[in-house]
Amino acid sequence: MSRLPFYLIVGFLLLAGIATSIHRHIQFEIPWVPGEQRQVWEIEAVITFNAQNGPVQVDLALPANQAGYRVLTENTASSGYGLSYSADELGRQAQWTIREAAGSQQLYYSVQMLVAPDARAPNQPPPGLATPTPWESPYETAADQLIERAWARSANNATFARELILDINGERQGENARLLLTQENPSALIVRLLNQAGVQAREVSGLMLEDARRRQSLSSWIQVFDEPGEQWAIFNPTTGERGRPENLLLWETGGRAVLEVEGGTNSQVSFSMLTHNQPASAAVRNHRSQDTLLNFSIHSLPLEEQALFQTILLIPIGALVVVLLRVFIGVKTSGTFMPVLIALAFIQTTLLTGLIGFLLIVAVGLVIRNYLSYLNLLLVARVSAVIITVIAIIAAFTVLAYRMGLSAGLTVTFFPMIILAWTIERMSILWEEEGPKEVLIQGGGSLLTAVLAYLAMNNPWIRHITFNFLGVQLILMAFILLLGNYTGYRLLELRRFKPITEDEKPS
Template sequence: MSRLPFYAIVGLLLIAGIAMSVHRHLQFEIPWLPGEQRQVWEVEAMINFNAQDGPVEVDFSLPSHQQGFRVLTENTASSGYGLAYHADEFGRRAQWTIREAAGSQQLYYSAQILVSPEAQMTSQTAPELPPETPWERPYDTAATEVIEQAWARSADNATFARELIRDVNGDRQGENARLLLTQFESTELLVRLLNQAGVKARAISGLMLEDGRRRQTLSNWIQVFSDNEDQWWLFHPKSGEQGKPENLLLWETGGQAILEVQGGTNSRVTFSMLTHSQPASAAVRNHLSDDTLLNFSIHSLPLEEQALFQTILLIPIGALMVVLLRVLVGIKTSGTFMPVLIALAFIQTSLSTGLVGFLLVVSVGLVIRNYLSYLNLLLVARVSAVIITVIAIISVFSVLAYRVGLNAGLTITFFPMIILAWTIERMSILWEEEGPKEVLMQGGGSLATAVLAFLAMNNPVVRHITFNFLGVQFILMALILILGNYTGYRLLELRRFKPITDDEPKP
C-alpha cells in the first residue's frame, strides 16, 4: 500500500502548524519565549473648556495603529456625558455629548500605546487638491516666486517640499517668504503653497513621547504625497527634517481639527505621558481578544475558560512523551495514557506532594482490593467498590493532612479518582496473574513516565508556546503520526543482544 497519502498528511500538518505559529509571531507579535518585556506608553489627554449653560458637543481626534505603535486599550472619564466613537477615511474620533452643562468642564481620554516595531500604519488616502483661492496683492507675486524657486531646485514632490520649507523657514528665507509669514502661519502657508504647485499635502498633528512630561501639546507636521499617491513623506514644517522620529506618535492624520467644541468656549487639550515595561504576553492580550479566523486563539475566550484550556492544551505534550517512552524506549505502563492524567495531577499538587499522595493511595488501595478479591464480586461491583475506597482514602488523607498542618496534602483531591481506581484494579489482577515483579515494572514505568511528562508539561516555555501558538498542536500531531510508524527495536529490548556481544572474541 502506498505511503504517499500518509506522508502528505504529515507534511500538511507540519506546514500548517509552522505557518500558523510564524504568522502569529510576526503579525500579532506573540513572543516565542515567556518573560519578554515590551515598552508601553500611558498617554492621557485632558480637554478643558467653558460650557455656555446649554447643550454641548465635543469632537476629539484619536490615534490609530501606525508605524511603530499599536493602540492597546482606551478609557475615558466624562461624568454625565454620552460617548460614541466614529471612524472614517480621515481617522478615528470620539464624540462627547450632553444636554445641558455650565461652567468649567474637563474630559479625559487615556490610551495604552504599545511600542511595536512591526506595526504598520493603515493605507493613507491622499487629500483632494482644494479649489485655488486667489491671493491678495502683493502676496500673489511673492507666492509665485517662492514656488518657482523651490520647483527649479527639486526633482520630485519630496525634494520640492524640502526645498520649499528651507525657503520659507530655513536659512534661505527671503523677503517673499517673510512677507507671506506676516499673514499666514508657517504650516498653513506651506500646505497652501504645495497645493498651489499641484502637490497633494496636508497638515497633520503628532505627539512627541517623553517620559514623565505633563501638559504637552501636539506639534504640526506636513504629509506630502507622491505623484501616483502610492507613497508619502513626513516633514517637520520648521526644520524641514524628513521622516518620522521614533518617539513621534501621530495623533491626527486626516487633516481635520484636533478638537471641536460646540456649546463651549476657550477649549484646549493638553497631554501627559508615562512609559513602563510589562510582559509581552500581557501587552498584546487586548489586541488578541479581537481575533479573526486567521488569528484563532484562546485569548478570545473568557478568562475562566482560558485558564481551563491552558491546562488542556498541555495534554498533547504528555501524550507525545508517552509515545516516545513506549515506542522508542519500551517502558511499560499501567494503562496507555494514565501517566498523562497523573502528570496533570502533579501540576496541580506539585511533584513531591503528588508522588507521596499517589504512592499512598495506590498502596492502601491495593491492600483493600486484595481483600475484595476474596468476596468473589462481579467486575462492575468490584470496580465500583474500589472507586468508593479511593474516594474514602483521599478524604481521610486530606483530613489528616489538614489536622497536622500540612496544607499541601489537601491538593491530593486533584488526582483523577476513576483512573486511580482502574489502576488499582489492573495492578491487582496483574499481581495475581504475573506476580509482583510485573506489577513493580509497570507501576514504576507509569510513575517514571508521569514524572517525565510532568517535567515536560510544566516547563514555562512549553506552557507559553502551547497556549499562545495553537499551530503547535498540528506539529505535535505530525510527530505522533511519525512515531506511530516506527517498527524498529526499542532501547530496552537491546539488552537481549547483550549475551551475543559477550560471547564475541575480544581482539
C-alpha cells in the same frame, strides 16, 4: 498499499503548523520565548471646556496603528456623556454627547501604545487636491514668487517641500514669507502653498513622547506625498528636516481638527504620558485590534477559559512523551494515557508532593482493594467501592495535612479520582495474575512516564509555545502520526538478543 497519502497528510500538517506559527510571530510579534519585555506608553488626554447650558458634542481625533506603534487598549471617563467610536479613511474619532451641560467640563481618554518596531501604518491613499483658495493682492504675487523660487531649487515633491519650508521658516525667510505669515500660521501656509503647486500635502498632529511629562500639547508636522516613492514623507515644519523622530507618535493624520466642541467655549486638550515595560505575552493578550482568522488565538476567550485551555493544550505534549516511551523504548505503563493525567495533577501539586500523595493513595487503596477481592463482588460494584475508597483516602489525607499545618498536602485533591480508582483495580488484578514484580514494573513505568511528562509539560518555554502558537498542535499531530508508523524493535526488547551476542564472542 501506497503510503503516499499518509506522508502527504503528515507533510501538510507540518507545513500548516510551521506556517501559522511563523505568521503569528512575524505579523503579530508574539515572541518565541517567555519573559520577553515590551515597552508600552500610557497616554492620557484631558479635554476641558465651558459648557453653555445646552447640548454638547465633542469630537476628538484618536491615534491609530502606525509605523513603530500599535494600539493595545483604550478607555474613557466621561460621567453622564454618551460615547461612540468611528473610523473612516481620515482616521479614528471619539465622540461624546450630552443633552444638557453647564459650567466647566472635563473628559478623559487614555490609551496604551505598544512600541512595535515591525508595526506598519495602514495604506492611506493620497487625498485629492483641494481647490486652492485664491489669494488677494498682493498676497497672490508673494505666494507665486515663493513657489517659483522653491520649485527651481528642487528635484521632486520632497525636496520642493524642504526648500519651501526653509524659505518660510528658515534663515532665507524674506519679505514674501513674512507677508504671507500675517494671513496663515506657518504649517497651514506651507500646506496651502504645496497644494497650490499641485503637490499633495497635509498638516498632521503628533505627540513627542517623553517619560513622566504632564500637560503637553500636540505639535504640527507636514506630510508630503512623494510620487517617486509612492509614500508619505514627513517634515518638521520649522527646520525642514525630513523623517519622523523615534519618539513622535502621530495622533491625527487625516488633516482635520484634533478637537471640535459644539456647545462649549475655551476648549483645549492636554496630554500626560508615562512609559513602562510589561511582558510581551501580556501585550498580546491586550491586543484585540487585529483579531482575524489567521490570528486565531486563545487570547480572545475570557480569562477563566484561557487558564483552562492553557492546561488542556499541554496534553498533546504528554501524549508525545507517552508515545516515545512506549513505542521506541518499550516502557510498560498501567493504562495508556493514565501517566498524562497524573502529570497534570503533578502540575497542580508540585512534583514531590504529587509523588508522595500518589504513592500513599495507591498503597492504601491496594490494601483495601485486596480485602474487597475476598467479598467476590461484581466488577461494577467493586470498582464503585474503590472509587468511594479513593475519595475517603483523599479526604482523610487532606484533613490530616491541614491539622498538621502542611498546606502542600491540601493539593492532593487535584488527583483524578476515577483514574486512581481504575489504577488501583488494574494493579490489584495484575498482582493476582502476574505477581508483585509485574506490578512494580508497570507501576514504576507509569511513575517514570508521568514524571517525564510533567517535566516536559511544566517547562516554561513549552507552556508559552503551546499557548501562544496553536499551529504547534498540528506539528505534534504530524510527529505522533510518524511515530505511530514505526514497527521496529523497542530498546528494552533488545535485551532478548543479549545471549546471542554473548555466544558469538570468541572464547
